[in-house]
Amino acid sequence: MQNRRQLLLSAGALAVLGGYGGKVSAAQAAGAAGQLDSFLDKIFQQALDDSPQLATSLGLDKGDRAKAKFSLDGASLADKAKDKALNTRQLAELKAIDRSQLSGMAAVNYDSVLFNLETNEAANRQFDYGYLGGGQPYMVSQLNGAYQSTPDWLDNQHRIETKEDADAYLSRLADFGRVMDEETERARKDIAAGVVPPDFVIDRALTQMRGLLTQPEASTLVASVARRAKEKGVSGDYAGPAAKIYAEKVAPAIERQIALLEAARPQAVHDAGVWRLKDGEAYYAQALLSSTTTKLSPDEIHNIGLEQAKALEARADVLLRGEGLTQGSVGERIQALYKDTRYHYPNDDAGKEKMLADMNGMVEAMSKRLPQYFGALPKAPLQIKRVPKFIEAGAPGGYYNQPSLDGSRPGIYWINLRDSAEYPRWALPTITYHEGVPGHHLQLSLQQEADLPMIRRASFISAYGEGWGLYAEELAREMGVYEGDPRGEIGYIQSSLFRAARLVVDTGMHAKRWSREKAIETMHAISGTPVTASTTEIERYVVWPGQACSYMIGKLEWLRLRERAKAALGGRFDIRKFHDAGLLSGAMPLTVLEAVVDQYVASARA
Structure with missing residues (x-):
């Protein structure tokens, strides 16, 4: 028996998605939907069998699965062969279910899982090096292993x-x-x-x-x-x-x-x-497809990055001039802001503890604003921790680990504090909104708490999730968090410039054959990011091609779909229901997100 929270989430999802995929008879839908439910449960149980670490991360290493906590995931050549065969088998099983008989959330579930299995299958068939599913060509690097x-x-x-x-x-x-x-x-x-x-x-x-x-x-x-x-x-x-x-x-x-x-x-x-690398151009094309869930070419993505950078620089120029910074390019003036020690935390343990305390204050203040913009809110708490010192040198600036399903472990937002100067006070809020709330913590916690099949509650699709994180930065600005704080807004724009630059440098290195040094110089010039942080980022994109493109491509799609819903609904548009429609449906390819939003519009009109 469902409790009231589950019933409300289930009813809300069905109201939003009821017509997605077309109308069929109840008997037809029950048959195909029942097959799909069984299949999704089966692949989730298989995932737990194959990954004791997944069982622990989700808080499911108990009872019949207590033995899982005694081992780590296998990484052998035999494991690789077994996983490739499993993906092929699961794809065939999914395709045996009649997609035309599915509607509502069942159609979303089918299409989302189908995308993952098909993209993995294509990569596994063509490329025999690196990690399965493509996108990470080196088994061991500063980020992998x-x-x-x-x-x-x-x-x-x-x-x-x-x-x-x-x-x-x-x-x-x-x-x-x-x-x-x-x-x-x-x-x-x-x-x-x-x-x-x-x-x-x-x-x-x-x-x-x-x-x-x-x-x-x-x-x-x-x-x-x-x-x-x-x-x-x-x-x-x-x-x-x-x-x-x-x-x-x-x-x-x-x-x-x-x-x-x-x-x-x-x-x-x-x-x-x-x-x-062998078949390197095809490898990158596959990596872009997997990360952006679009068929945009490297040239198209490169040009989107340049266009976004140009528009963002125009807005930054106005704000920088208002702060008395008039000389040099936008990137050079942001670089000057980074060097202004008035905005630096002391680069010692006490200074870094103060940074963590200030970020917790930002999360607390933002949490009070959330009910105006979201119907559903996460129950899982959030902790902010510093990246362990021994991996600081190669780790990203910030990242997020979602909470366990059983509530025993909170969501954790990790921030890299190797050098406090990389996060002056004016730059700190935006990354906190991205990784914390209304960003990844809200998105992933709601997904885990939603009435979805377990395999989808535990999934992540980069264009959707990282696109949401970047959209959340824009949403925070719209909430008014930077009113009276132009330097904070410059921090928001700098973060967006940084993501626009990613489109330029990722495609630059992997498609246009740029050097590491040219990519670092370009990242530094466009976004003003310090050379040390730019270097770490560029080296990340080297070993994880395509992933850095998912952020801005995903954000632009979230914004485009929101504007389309607003135009269609006029005064009936409710941003809380728009957000609930997108978030309670879980991680999905951008094409599926478009269908979900279209159905939200249809249901709101009805």
């Missing part, structure tokens, strides 16, 4: 409440070495086929790997279980066994991965783009 993600994941997502949880941590710590060795094997195979990361990527990754190597008793991996077991009153020595596992299994695996990259380093070139 268990060495980079697992220590933080174990510390923040593997819960320790009981002795069993602490024992499971030790089991996973031992498994960490196995996973790194499996990734090393796949990376070795790719390198032998000519898929060698650029020299600067290898150098950055080696710096981070060497930073992870330490004496066992000084390792964060050892300290995490010892500290948290003690905090929860779990008796026994965990530091000793963890240190032994680190010394015998983890450190040697890191050393083997280091040795592989050191051996590959002489083969590495300085070219940044994937055009140099």
Whole structure:
């Protein structure tokens, strides 16, 4: 039996989406819809079977799935082959369901899952290197690999409440070495086929790997279980066994991965783009399709970036002149703002704690405004944390981890505080609105709390989700958060310039064969982003081609669809219902979002 909240969400979704996909008889719809429900439940259960880390992240490693907490996801060549075959089989099963008999949310579910399976299938068929589904060509880089993600994941997502949880941590710590060795094997195979990361990527990754190597008793991996077991009153020595596992299994695996990259380093070139890889142009086209969920070409995306930058620079020029900044290009004047130490937090632990406190204040103030713009609001709390120091050098400026489904872990907004000057006071609000509220925390929490199949509650589509994050920045401005704060509004425009520049530099490197240095210079010139932050960003796009394009392309589509709904509905347009229609339907390709908004318009007219 559904509770009232679930019933309201379900009814709201059906009201909004009732006609999507055409009208069919109740008997027909029940048959196809029932098949789809069974299929979606089946693939979710399969995902949990294959990924013990997914089970933990969602808070589902309990009861019959308690064993999941004792292992990490596999990364071997055999796992890769199995996953490819599974995708092919699931795509065939989905296509066997008659799409013409589906309507409402069932049609949205079908089309969203179909897009993911089809894009993965196309990439898996054509490209045999990097991660499955394409888009990330290097198994190990400054952003990819268990060495980079697992220590933080174990510390923040593997819960320790009981002795069993602490024992499971030790089991996973031992498994960490196995996973790194499996990734090393796949990376070795790719390198032998000519898929060698650029020299600067290898150098950055080696710096981070060497930073992870330490004496066992000084390792964060050892300290995490010892500290948290003690905090929860779990008796026994965990530091000793963890240190032994680190010394015998983890450190040697890191050393083997280091040795592989050191051996590959002489083969590495300085070219940044994937055009140099086997079928590189096709690889990038597939990456753009997967990330933007559109068929826009690299040239089209490049030109959209230039056009957006031009329009944003015009608005920034007015604001900058009002602040007495009249000399130089917009980018140069923003660079001058970045260098103005009056707006810097002290670059020490106390200064960074003050930054975190101020961001929490921004979230609290924004949360009070949300009921005017959203019908549904998230129940999950939000925490703001700094990116772990050992991965600061290569990590993005900010990112978000969604809460567990069982409510045991909040949403976490991570901010990279390697250098406080990268986030002067005037630039801090916008990234907080993007990663927190009304951005990713609101979007992903509502998706998890919505009445959707589990596989869709746990999914993420970049153009939809990152497009929402950037749309949320614009929405915050519309809410009036920058009234009387022109420098804060400059921070918002600088963030948008940054995302416009992404379209230019990503396509520049991967399609127009720009160098890393030209991309850094262009990013710096257009957005005014400091060279250090621009460098980290450009190197991110090198190892994750296409993804950076999803933000602005997605935002423009959210805005276009909102304006279309406004024009169609006039005084009947309700921004809260527009947002609910888009968010409670979960992550979806932009073409499906368009259909969802069209149906919201139809239902509002009715």
